[in-house]
Amino acid sequence: MGVRAVQAIPSILWLFIAWFIIVGMLYPFKNRLKLVKIYYGLAILVRGENVHQAIEPFAKLLSKVPEWVLEVLIIGVFLSSMVYLVPAPLQIVGVPGFSFPSFFRILGNNVYALLTVKTSSPTSLVTHKFVPLAPLIPGVTIDLYTFMYVLIAIGIGILVHEFSHGALAIRFKSRVKSGGAFLSLFLLYGGFVELDEKEMKEKLSLPQLLTVYGGGVFANLLLAYLAVGLLLIANLPGLINYIGGVVIAGVIKGYPAYQAGIVNGSVLLYANGTAVQSTYSLLYLLEGAKPGEHLILTTLSNGVISNHLITLASDPNAPGFPFIGVMVQNREFYNFLYWFWTLNVTLVLLNSMPAFPLDGGQFIYSLLARFAGERRAMLVTEVLSIVVWGLIILTIYISISTGLWQLVAP
Template sequence: MDGLLALAISWFVLVGIVYLLNRSAVRYFLAIYWKSERLVRYVEAFTRRLSFVPLRAYLVVALTLFAVPVFVAIPFVRPDGQVQILWGFLYMLVGGTLNALGALFRGAPPEEAAARSAGVTPIIPGVTLPWDQLPYMAVAVAVGVVLHELMHGYAALRYGIPVRSVGVFSLFYILSGAFVEPDEEQFKKANTEAKLAVLASGVAVNVVVALSAMLLGVAGAWAGLQGAVFGVPAYGVQPGDRVIGIHGCGLQDAVYTPDDLLTKLNVLAGLGPLMGINKTVNCKPGDKVTLVAASWLHRYEVTLDYTSFTTPPRINWLYTDGSLYLGGVRPGDVVTKIEGCGRTWETPTSGQLLSAVIETRAVCRAGDSVRVYVERNGTLHVFNVTLVEKGGKIFYGLGPGSLPMIGYDAGPIKRDQLYNTDFTKLVFWLIVVNYGLAVLNALPIYPLDGGQLLAAAIQRRLGEKRGNAVVSAVTWVLAAMLIFNIALGVLGEQYRILQSIR
């Protein structure tokens, strides 16, 4: 509620300033709508400064950037510099719709169908988005929308289309934006090249901002501006300080986010394979682990025994068709030792239990029997477990979360006590908002930029009447898919991903 109060105060301060400058721009102190012909001169000045850019080269670049996020793919650059590929959103929208519909027809619940969809989540502050994230998103929206409209105006003026007015609007930060109004009659009379340039420019600049924010994130990570901010004292790190690196047992990594920290701590604990991570470490009794921490004033290191990053070998859950469950082991049991195939494995930690399970696959075969020692309600039990096979490998029945995970089931700190830095949150929303603006506006749905661009291109080939029919059909089909994915995202509670951002 403190964050909401600060947000409300900042809004009324902003409204008060705007009211003093232009009383007619304030509507009931809840909305700002400022439209001015005088602001056009700033767009004209910006256009004059960039008038040296050749129009033909500009058109090619703008159309390429316009097409990439929706029809092709764009790179996603992680803070550690690794590059992943985000496939064209149109492919994800159509494929996600078909996959989700197939799941629903098979009787799957909305949650499962939503996991197969395009993952479209409406951003509604206080509902799907925590209030404390709104300031960062508001800045990202302001940057993305202002640049989007500015480039529309730039392209219009470069192609000789007058701009009538420029304006901004906001409804308590939730619905905010800017607009540039080219002369409608002159735009209609313009040639196809001019229309394509004007319509593609806004999406193109959003793609540039999203990619630039990714590179900014890499630079910030290198400068130590990211990390996991601690909300409580743990591991010798004080509240408000952030962990930016972890060294020990062969692990020498930077830390970028809270989830990144917990992932690396669980790898350190030997639980990487349960998280789908093949990277392993080799910790021994007496080994030390160093956390590199930072506050606003200095950096410092905290050195701890590696046992500070281990969890007990307690079973949280098991697949019922796995060797352990079939042999009598149950959730809640603590596995202390495994014997069989000529070997004995002591398992004082969950990481060592997982290592023992992996090693038995190399020395045992399906059908062999091992003795599993467990503590259940303070009593020692021994089970003769016959090893079963699944997918060509011995299958114990362990899966993600079957053993206690640091930050989730065990450890001095929980996931909800870790926070991203302000820099990380701003970069995150710059990427999300600008990518979202790009793919939404580039979709061939009329009257979005993509729909208008499709109309301009197809009417030239088929004529106005037949072209409008094609554009209308494409619009209805894609709009229905978009609405379906949004509804499924709400029903399937995909917005909880946004709510987990801290």
């Protein structure tokens, strides 16, 4: 733990130095850059008034989709993601599934775990399926190199998210007043489209309004599916040699991989004919296997593809579990797809929560306002917001205080 803290200080300092260099380069031109505003050197805001015209062509494409189809799909996915489960593919983490619990269920389960366990020890919490949360802090929970992936992935996710809100609003004959993005010290970032809320509430039906609020979450879910689709494409025979598989970063002497002639630096492409997509998928492929069983590993080394028949050994640290005797790491293409998937799924989980100022808060408020009146709807939504954000803060506190945040830190 102490080593991580010592390494974190220079990483964060370098991040801040890079920020102020960029701000220093922009500052002399701040009066000429009409779309860019710099706030005390700590934040940069890019805002445009012609966003409506930029989004309009895509809104016209959406107009070709029947309105009821958009409403059923988007509202259905949003409600499911808020209350019960997120219909997202899990293949990116090596699991052949298509759903996982909503954030609301995760927080509820965490509260149950905290109330059930007699001690707050990490082992007890994990046993009771407590799900830790770890903020992405460069140099602390992730390194600066990985943070570059995060910035690119979340930038795309936020852009598409906000773009979708605007496109659906225009599709339903409403107006987008402006749009933009902000960045502060490379730590806080986001995007927005400024919709004409008053016009929307007056002109749009309830299903149309809920569809606009749910559109961003639906778009992020589609991006998560895109990431998995690209991963499957990367494992096609013509591409896997270049961007698929996992890199063998080390071969342990005396164990099956070493005995089979697998060399350090080669790429593991297949295990028993199944494409190895990542370190996660390799672990999944080995699940259920036992020491003494045979496994055919296909590797790429110096342009040559070779098959190696190995007999699984017993893991010296966990007897009874299979052991190949290699250290592996993911390739760069997969690393980007992992973060692209992870951050878009996070945007789905986060924005579907019933709390202000998130999409879920606007969704619940609009729904309640049509049946219970605006005053009661505001009161209920504000109470929900306090509860939800309180549970998130509690979960982060427990995750950090017990060290469980390291389970989810990359």
